[in-house]
Amino acid sequence: xxxxxFRVQPALDDDNRFFWTAGRxxxxxxxxxxxxxxxxxxxxxxxxxxxxxxxxxxxxGGRGTVWSYTVNHHSWDGGTEPYVIVLVELDEQPGLRLTSxxxxxxxxxxxxxxxxxxxxxxxxxxxxxxxxxxxxx
Amino acid sequence: MDAVISGIGxxxxxxxxxxxxxxxxxxAALEAVADAxxxxxxxxxxxxxxxxxxxxxxxxxxxxxxxxxxxxxxxxWHRGGIEGPAQLSAVVDAVLAVHSGLARHVLVxxxxxxxxxxxxxxxxxIGLAGGGAPKMGGSLQWSIPFRAYSAANWLxxxxxxxMHEFGTxxxxxxxxxxxxxxxxxxxPKAVYRDPMDLGDYLSAxxxxxxxxxxxCDAPVDGSTAVVVSAPGHARHVDHAVARIDALGTALRGRPxxxxxxxxxxxxxxxxxxxxxERTSLTPDDVDIAELYDGFSFxxxxxxxxxxxxxxxxxxxxxxxxARIALDxxxxxxxxxxxxxxxxxxxxxxxxxxxxxxxxEAGDRQxxxxxxxxxxxxxxNGGGPVAGAMLLTxxxxx
Numbered sequence: 361x362x363x364x365x366f367r368v369q370p371a372l373d374d375d376n377r378f379f380w381t382a383g384r385x386x387x388x389x390x391x392x393x394x395x396x397x398x399x400x401x402x403x404x405x406x407x408x409x410x411x412x413x414x415x416x417x418x419x420x421g422g423r424g425t426v427w428s429y430t431v432n433h434h435s436w437d438g439g440t441e442p443y444v445i446v447l448v449e450l451d452e453q454p455g456l457r458l459t460s461x462x463x464x465x466x467x468x469x470x471x472x473x474x475x476x477x478x479x480x481x482x483x484x485x486x487x488x489x490x491x492x493x494x495x496x497x
Numbered sequence: 498m499d500a501v502i503s504g505i506g507x508x509x510x511x512x513x514x515x516x517x518x519x520x521x522x523x524x525a526a527l528e529a530v531a532d533a534x535x536x537x538x539x540x541x542x543x544x545x546x547x548x549x550x551x552x553x554x555x556x557x558x559x560x561x562x563x564x565x566x567x568x569x570x571x572x573x574w575h576r577g578g579i580e581g582p583a584q585l586s587a588v589v590d591a592v593l594a595v596h597s598g599l600a601r602h603v604l605v606x607x608x609x610x611x612x613x614x615x616x617x618x619x620x621x622x623i624g625l626a627g628g629g630a631p632k633m634g635g636s637l638q639w640s641i642p643f644r645a646y647s648a649a650n651w652l653x654x655x656x657x658x659x660m661h662e663f664g665t666x667x668x669x670x671x672x673x674x675x676x677x678x679x680x681x682x683x684x685p686k687a688v689y690r691d692p693m694d695l696g697d698y699l700s701a702x703x704x705x706x707x708x709x710x711x712x713c714d715a716p717v718d719g720s721t722a723v724v725v726s727a728p729g730h731a732r733h734v735d736h737a738v739a740r741i742d743a744l745g746t747a748l749r750g751r752p753x754x755x756x757x758x759x760x761x762x763x764x765x766x767x768x769x770x771x772x773x774e775r776t777s778l779t780p781d782d783v784d785i786a787e788l789y790d791g792f793s794f795x796x797x798x799x800x801x802x803x804x805x806x807x808x809x810x811x812x813x814x815x816x817x818x819a820r821i822a823l824d825x826x827x828x829x830x831x832x833x834x835x836x837x838x839x840x841x842x843x844x845x846x847x848x849x850x851x852x853x854x855x856x857e858a859g860d861r862q863x864x865x866x867x868x869x870x871x872x873x874x875x876x877n878g879g880g881p882v883a884g885a886m887l888l889t890x891x892x893x894x
Contacts, residue, residue, distance in 0.1 A: 368624050368641045371634035401756065402639060428661070428760070430653035432705040436622030436646040445645045445705070447654045447755055459640045459654075459755045472661045488642060 366437040369486055375403055378417040383480030383487025390456075392418035399453045422478035423494060424450040427457060431467040442467050448476055448491050464492035500595040501891060502739040503602070503726040504533025505851045510686045510719035510839050512612045518720070519559045522608045523567060525722035533724040534734045535602055540724070541573040542600025546587040546607050546843070548577020553623060555614025558607065558720065574599040582746040582768060583789075583878025584843025585886060589744055591725035603725045607844040611716035622646025640754060648791065649713055651754045651880060653705045656794040659761040660707065663809035665797070667707055671698045672815040673793035673829075674711045674836050676822060681833025683823075683861035688715050689837040712793040717839030721848050734893040739851045739873070745772025745885030752881045761809070762802050764883035765795075765876065769802035772885045780804040783887075784870030785853050785863050786827055787846035790834040795879040800829075803874055803885060828863045843877035847886075850875045854890040 370380050382389035391403035394416055398409040405415050427449040433442050444462040449455070462470055463479065475494035480487045506528025508521040530537055549560030561577040564570075574594045582589055584607055591603035624633050624641040633641045645651060659665050675698060681687035693711065701710035731738045745768040750757045757763045773779070780803060788799035797811035805827055806814040815821055821829035832838045832849040839845070852858045856869035863870050875886045 365644060367644065369632045370638040370642050371632035373634065376638065402636070402753070428654040428658040430650055430657060430705045430707075431703075432644065432650060433703040434647075434649070434705060437625055437644060439644070443644060445643060445650050445654065447658075447760075455756065455758060457755045459645055459651075460643050472658070486642075490643075 364481065364483070365439050365443065367483060367488060369484065372486070379403065380486050382417070383482065383489060384485070386480070388420045388422040388478045388489050389417045390420060391415050399456050401456060420450060420452050424448040424476055424491070426462070426470060426472055426474040426476060428472060429462065429470045431470070444470050446470070446476070446491060458489065461490045462492065463490050498592050498596055498741050498744060499728050500592040500725050500741045501728050501731055502723050502741065502847075502851050502888070503730050503734050504529045504531070504535070504724040505848050506530070506532055506722045507686070507848055508720040510688065510717055510841065512688055512717060513616075514718040515613060516718065518608045518610045519563055519567060521610070521718060521720040522559050522564055522606055522722070525608070525720035526564065526568065526604055526606055529722035529724050530604065533602065533726060533730070535724065537568045537570060540568075540570050540602050540604045542591060542594050542603030543570060543572055543575040544587045544591045544594070544603055544605045545577040546584045547579035550579050555609060555611035555716070558609060564606065570604070574603070582748070582884030583882040585875070585877040585884030588723070588725065588847065588886065589746055589884065592741055592744065595725055595727050601727050602730070604722060605725055606720060606722040607842055608720035609716070609840065609842050610718045611840065612718045615716055636753065648880065649708055650705050652792045652794055653708050655760050655763065655880070656707055659794070659797075659809070662761060663812060665812035667699070668695065669812035669816055670707065670712065670793050670797070671695055672818040672821070673790060673796045674698055676815075676818050677790065677830050677834040677836040677838070680823060680831050680861055681837035683859070684832045684838055687833040687838040688717055689833070708792060708794075711836065714791050714835035714840040715837070717841065719839060719841050721841050721844035723847060723851070731891055732894050736893050737855045737890050738893060739854050739888040740891045742778060742887040742889045743772050743776035745769055745775070747771035748881070748883070754880050757881060762798050764878065764881050765798050765802035768876070768878070768883040768885045769799070769804065772887060773804065776887055778872060778887060782872050783827065783874045784865045784872050785831055785850065786829050786874045787831065787850045788829055788874070788876045789843060789846060789878055790830060790836050791840065791879055793836060796829065796834070798879065799876040802883070803876065823861060823863055831858065831861050831863060846875050846877065850888050854888060
């Protein structure tokens with residue numbers, strides 16, 4: 361890896377702080393219904409499955425598969441190296457997806473269906489959940 | 498819906514025209530009002546997209562109060578806003594106002610000065626304009642911090658998934674861009690008119706796989722305006738008008754780039770379905786299709802969403818380009834689309850559809866049954882925002 365890239369920060373608030381800081385403990389954390397255990401993302405205080413209002417952050421295993429990807433070549437932020445944007449479907453629930461970056465992988469090697477696992481990049485105590493091939497160490 | 502597009506207008510369109518957004522808007526507005534056989538004193542409604550929205554530089558155009566004041570309009574109804582069925586939402590608002598009697602003649606406009614705003618540099622990513630270190634809230638926090646700065650990135654993910662599920666190829670994608678360029682050569686106002694072949698397309702620089710430069714639309718300066726009137730006005734106009742047969746406005750999936758259930762079609766699927774639920778016409782009745790192409794892939798999405806082909810079949814549908822050409826079974830983006838005519842952000846398609854229905858499209862005029870087309874489909878938007886409209890020709894006096 362070259363120098364860490366520029367990143368726009370998320371604006372933290374009471375609804376999203378748990379998501380962007382959970383990496384401090386090395387886990388991926390998302391909102392979940394306390395009654396029926398359905399995952400809700402982006403977080404909202406309502407369960408789309410059962411109508412429950414008791415929704416709270418919960419830990420995920422941090423594993424998923426590449427659902428789609430694009431290798432960006434255009435310099436939007438001053439960076440000049442191609443980088444991989446991935447849409448990861450998390451193992452916990454069909455359709456539960458995160459847009460992120462795939463790191464630790466040659467951009468030419470990314471494929472749809474590739475197993476990945478979360479890894480965190482910290483900047484100013486914001487923990488960006490990125491993904492790397494699940495086979496790597 | 499009881500409303501017609503009684504007049505259309507468009508300013509100069511080009512790269513870095515060096516004129517203000519209000520100046521361009523007034524050119525388009527005054528032309529549209531006169532074309533409708535009206536004066537500004539007759540205009541009693543005003544609508545625009547996106548209104549006074551703090552978007553990227555050159556994106557928003559003048560807010561509706563600025564246009565109202567410049568023209569001293571005496572309004573019975575007015576509105577501007579960005580939430581709704583894509584850029585088309587301003588037309589939908591106008592139709593609702595006319596249909597319900599809140600206004601009789603609504604001036605609707607969309608203005609961009611993105612080329613001047615961009616200057617000599619490249620296109621900005623969302624969230625980066627103006628430098629500094631912005632913090633991103635709302636829905637954009639789920640993409641921008643991962644350096645997915647542009648709809649180019651977001652839609653590239655959808656396009657790659659489409660290729661994975663259906664075997665769609667880069668060469669098929671190219672046909673949307675090549676078709677646009679062929680048509681733009683017959684459009685004096687188009688910004689890209691040089692011939693382009695598959696080799697040119699493939700050798701252009703990669704933006705974000707699988708999108709190359711010519712899969713992305715061209716920022717321009719320009720304004721487009723239409724007048725939406727009560728249908729009785731048609732008999733006072735000395736040319737044909739476009740009757741608004743149906744509007745497709747649904748959004749039944751989640752309003753999210755990455756959580757939508759079917760990422761290969763997204764909101765276009767719902768807008769398209771609702772369009773056909775509201776008309777007795779069918780896709781077979783459509784003579785021309787003006788389908789949003791902020792990115793080439795979106796036109797393919799709309800071909801599927803509007804039922805011109807089955808889900809996943811847009812690649813074979815555009816293969817070779819003959820079917821979507823001016824003399825094909827379904828002429829598409831007859832003015833060149835945003836890819837070659839310039840990014841007038843949705844309204845260029847509306848303007849072109851009306852021109853074609855009126856038989857005023859010059860060298861690029863489509864002929865059907867020895868006359869101009871009778872039914873046009875117009876689509877705006879992509880990703881989680883989409884709107885569609887069916888227009889039919891109705892003779893004037």
